[in-house]
Amino acid sequence: MKITVGLAQISPKLADVRSNCETHMMFVDRAAREKVDLLVFPELSLTGYMLQDAMAHTARKAVPSDPLMHSMLEASQRLDLVVGFAEVDERGRYFTSGAYLSRGQIAHLHRKVYLPTYGMFDEGRFFDSGDSIRAFDTRFGRMAILICEDFWHLSPPYLAWLDGADVLLLTSASPGRGISDDDRLGSARFVETINKSYAAIFGNYVIHSNRVGFEDGQNFWGGSTIFNPDGELVVQAPYFEEALTVAEIDLAQIRRSRARTPLLRDERPELTLRELRRITGEK
Amino acid sequence: MTPPDLTAKLHINTELARAVLKTFLRDEIRKVGIEHAVLGLSGGIDSALACYLVAQAIGAHNVYAVRMPYRTSSPDSLDHAQLIIDTLGLHSETVDITDMVDPLIARTPDITPLRKGNLMARARMIVLYDRSAAHQALVVGTSNKTELLLGYGTLFGDMASALNPIGDLYKTQVRQLAQALEVPRPIVDKPPSADLWIGQTDEDEMGLTYADVDQLLYLLVDERYSPEEAIEAGFDRVYVERVWKLIRTMQFKRRGPLIAKLSKRTVGIDFLYLRDWGY
Numbered sequence: 001m002k003i004t005v006g007l008a009q010i011s012p013k014l015a016d017v018r019s020n021c022e023t024h025m026m027f028v029d030r031a032a033r034e035k036v037d038l039l040v041f042p043e044l045s046l047t048g049y050m051l052q053d054a055m056a057h058t059a060r061k062a063v064p065s066d067p068l069m070h071s072m073l074e075a076s077q078r079l080d081l082v083v084g085f086a087e088v089d090e091r092g093r094y095f096t097s098g099a100y101l102s103r104g105q106i107a108h109l110h111r112k113v114y115l116p117t118y119g120m121f122d123e124g125r126f127f128d129s130g131d132s133i134r135a136f137d138t139r140f141g142r143m144a145i146l147i148c149e150d151f152w153h154l155s156p157p158y159l160a161w162l163d164g165a166d167v168l169l170l171t172s173a174s175p176g177r178g179i180s181d182d183d184r185l186g187s188a189r190f191v192e193t194i195n196k197s198y199a200a201i202f203g204n205y206v207i208h209s210n211r212v213g214f215e216d217g218q219n220f221w222g223g224s225t226i227f228n229p230d231g232e233l234v235v236q237a238p239y240f241e242e243a244l245t246v247a248e249i250d251l252a253q254i255r256r257s258r259a260r261t262p263l264l265r266d267e268r269p270e271l272t273l274r275e276l277r278r279i280t281g282e283k
Numbered sequence: 284m285t286p287p288d289l290t291a292k293l294h295i296n297t298e299l300a301r302a303v304l305k306t307f308l309r310d311e312i313r314k315v316g317i318e319h320a321v322l323g324l325s326g327g328i329d330s331a332l333a334c335y336l337v338a339q340a341i342g343a344h345n346v347y348a349v350r351m352p353y354r355t356s357s358p359d360s361l362d363h364a365q366l367i368i369d370t371l372g373l374h375s376e377t378v379d380i381t382d383m384v385d386p387l388i389a390r391t392p393d394i395t396p397l398r399k400g401n402l403m404a405r406a407r408m409i410v411l412y413d414r415s416a417a418h419q420a421l422v423v424g425t426s427n428k429t430e431l432l433l434g435y436g437t438l439f440g441d442m443a444s445a446l447n448p449i450g451d452l453y454k455t456q457v458r459q460l461a462q463a464l465e466v467p468r469p470i471v472d473k474p475p476s477a478d479l480w481i482g483q484t485d486e487d488e489m490g491l492t493y494a495d496v497d498q499l500l501y502l503l504v505d506e507r508y509s510p511e512e513a514i515e516a517g518f519d520r521v522y523v524e525r526v527w528k529l530i531r532t533m534q535f536k537r538r539g540p541l542i543a544k545l546s547k548r549t550v551g552i553d554f555l556y557l558r559d560w561g562y
Contacts, residue, residue: 014559052555062373109461181294183301184534214310216557217446240306 001252003140006036006079007224007245009237010211014048019066021046024083024196029077038080038140039129040212042171042224043112043147044096046072046085047175049214055126059088062097062109063227069099069106075102080138082145082169082209086109086127090269093128098145098171099143101140108136110145114153120175123149135163142178148172151194161202162269166254168198169210176221176240188221188239200231203258206247229257286517289498295456297463301336304448308340311446312421313523314490314562321347323407323441324367324375325478326360328448330425331367331470332461334446339464343371347418350377351407353384360478363470370467376414382404382471400479404440421445429454429493432500433526434533435485437490442536453500454493491526499526 008027013019031039080102087097096112111130117124135144144160178186199206212222226234235247368375419444424444436442475485502508
């Protein structure tokens with residue numbers, strides 16, 4: 001099956017859900033005109049990233065009755081969507097969430113597990129962390145959503161792969177940092193390297209949507225990418241600029257790549273589990 | 284033991300730096316609903332580079348450059364500032380601060396050169412913030428990372444600005460980027476000077492060279508070396524201890540005023556919003 005994927009590399013406005021909702025609708029319109037089947041927005045695309053105390057006025061419940069979610073679900077009648085937002089649950093806990101929306105339904109909700117709280121990051125101060133990594137079925141096959149720091153760790157992509165995800169949907173609000181004499185920022189170089197590696201190691205498509213723009217002087221570098229199951233770059237959005245980047249991907253390539261290098265077939269999760277039990281001291 | 288040569292580590296991709304800083308200025312100025320920028324042009328390399336960046340970001344016709352000489356300022360400084368104004372085609376104005384500063388100096392017989400320098404820096408800040416209101420223009424800062432870390436600047440004077448494109452560039456990187464942007468050679472090549480008194484140079488006043496101190500700062504700050512590790516890497520102990528002490532004792536210049544906490548929620552402590560939240 002061939003599907004057309006859109007990377008909605010936007011610059012969300014901090015804590016301005018109405019404006020961000022309009023931006024999403026504009027990108028949905030453009031993507032629909034380009035016959036996009038699946039449009040992927042970045043981490044916290046509807047709310048902005050460094051919300052701090054503004055989280056309380058900005059976070060939404062992940063239910064169809066929420067007006068924002070309702071608008072997004074309407075849009076998902078036209079094409080499948082991955083959107084990011086600050087979520088508040090019924091008990092007042094906040095999460096960095098990513099939702100896969102399809103044909104008016106919330107097909108899957110992922111709550112960011114790894115919240116960077118070091119150096120320039122302070123996510124753990126404001127957000128609770130999710131506690132599951134799950135693949136889910138879509139009309140284009142089985143996928144998983146991971147949010148930024150989730151895929152800086154090795155285990156979430158690995159678990160998603162073992163849970164059946166053939167396409168990794170990676171979203172981020174990755175601040176650009178680490179200038180050197182290289183033509184890319186250190187953070188861009190790192191993310192591109194690991195995403196390419198995941199694609200090649202898992203024989204997966206790896207779709208990464210990263211935001212652009214600035215929040216209090218910190219840049220987000222964009223450069224969203226799709227890597228194919230051979231670890232080859234299919235397409236890349238520009239650095240630092242808003243863009244809708246569209247590419248067709250051939251899901252049959254996954255089978256062909258894995259036939260040549262059957263790493264999934266030969267993977268031994270029971271051995272991994274046994275060793276993990278030993279390492280963590282579980283009897 | 285000789286210090287390691289970290290010149291290559293400080294080398295930046297100037298095209299990438301230019302792209303980030305241009306977008307930074309455009310984004311953060313326009314976000315506020317403002318189209319213009321104002322900055323003090325001293326004739327030195329820092330404000331020259333800031334000027335080139337902001338002109339590229341929002342267009343030279345949106346930039347107000349203010350020359351603010353004091354009676355002892357070097358004529359070269361004024362000429363170099365004018366060279367930038369002419370090269371880029373900026374709006375410009377010259378405000379002589381002598382009449383602002385001298386009456387206070389006249390009333391203060393025991394004033395030191397350092398205090399006079401601070402008075403001048405703060406007089407310039409007053410002019411810039413007035414022009415900011417007059418032109419609806421944000422004040423663009425021109426303090427570099429070396430100055431910020433060593434505290435070589437006047438609190439509420441030249442350190443005051445709305446946004447600063449060069450605050451994360453060491454002085455040697457400022458020079459590199461200025462060259463790449465083709466800031467005129469006489470400005471890039473002359474010895475850095477705050478021009479607060481006749482014949483002053485930064486390096487003489489601080490008793491160090493930017494070329495050396497930037498390498499040490501890079502290890503201590505960017506690479507998170509402890510002072511002991513920097514000494515083990517080959518830097519002189521007395522030098523490292525002196526620089527480390529400056530970094531620590533000048534921290535107050537990099538922070539806002541302290542607020543005594545009394546209530547359940549306090550500005551700056553647990554009332555936490557980005558500045559961008561306001562726009």
